[in-house]
Amino acid sequence: MGLTTLFAEATVMTLGLALSSLVLGLLMALAFSLAELSRCKPLALATSTVVAILRGLPEILVVFFIYFGSTHALFLLTDEFIEISPFVAGTIALSLIYSAYASQTLRGAFMAVPKGQTEAAVALGISRFHCFFRIILPQTWRHALPGLGNQWLVLLKDTALVALIGVHDLLLQARMTAASTYEPFTWYGIAALIYLAITLVSQNILERMKSRSNRHLTSSHSVTEGPVEKTVSPGEATA
């Protein structure tokens, strides 16, 4: 197999790991942030504790703990030796780390949506469930996107940690090729360039998502407008 194929496969592995961790991590972050904002105090406290622990541990420790620790825990519980694949363990560990940080971004974003937005929906007889998904979540998204995008870039590079538990990712591939060819500069350099390329593409996509999420704040739709009677109220301008 040519080195190009090997590196392409390793890149796909890195991207697959990062994207699946992102999806799982975002879902967990949403659950964590809502639990922390919940009126049920024990639930909020328990979630805050979990998040504090996750944020307080080194990433590599979480990865090791999930990979080696879960196998051990399952052995203790079931008396059987069940092996978890490094990919699955890596995805769980990375999504946990991502969700711990992202939940704080989301929590702030939820709080930044004015109360009046929900109130207007409630006053029109819109159900709470519908209000959350149609009124609150889209506005939260706008506030959270810059922070979530930042954490995505961190997550992308944290995938290199799972090379240590044997996931055949970009870093592991570079290390193996560097060792077998005695050309570490070339191969680590190539891995670095691939990480950089993914980052640049990500940044470009994030920029587009940001401007889309801000499109309602542009005044391009008001070109036909007559003299403005009054400036936008502060509540609406920041909403």
Add this chain to the structure above:
Amino acid sequence: MGIAVQSLSKSFGGHQVLRDISFSISKGETTVLLGSSGAGKSTLLRMLNLLESPDQGSLHIADMAFSFPQKKSPSSNASTKACQLRRKVGMVFQQYHLWPHMTVLENLMEAPVQQGMSKAEARDKAMGLLERMGLPDKVNAWPSSLSGGQQQRVAIARALMLSPEVLLFDEPTAALDPAITNQVVEIINELQASGITMVVVTHEVDFARKIASRVVYLENGEIVEQGTAERFTAPQTGAFKRYLQH
């Protein structure tokens, strides 16, 4: 019967904001709740839509009856009833609270479509209302591109989408300049001609005079004076007389 309120009371913490409030409003009337800030008039208005729940008393509005404190029925039952009420009782907020991520048309269509109106029907109705509010060219505009007065009219149109029997206004002119206030007066008078029952909270006497068919004057959570619009020229209590002279 439009609205009947019997001995409503409400406290926040230890502070009693409303004390033994009773009044009734017949169908099609425009009632102004007048008073200085802190008199409890906004809280009273929000109770008519159950955005606040009273501690004691009873409320009849739009052919539905509520009494407080509510019995320990399953809470989903109570909230379903509140939801039904809110579809008959519209509300326009001081800060409009339009949803900024939706266009004017989407703002108008959201509630009726969720409640089962077809999209085509909702669109036609929205177009008609925007026409009536003098904003037919703003259908696809974002709320942030509109002036305060225009946002207010969109908010009124949004409330009218559900064809409410009662429309509540919380300080509709507090954020508007005098010229735009007159537009709101015209809209309210036009709505009154169409037979809708309205309750308007304000602290502006001039605005109140222009729209009221009834007035309720509150001070420190109590009704000091209530009656027809003639009370503006012939107040019965010293307190209301002083307030009118401000």
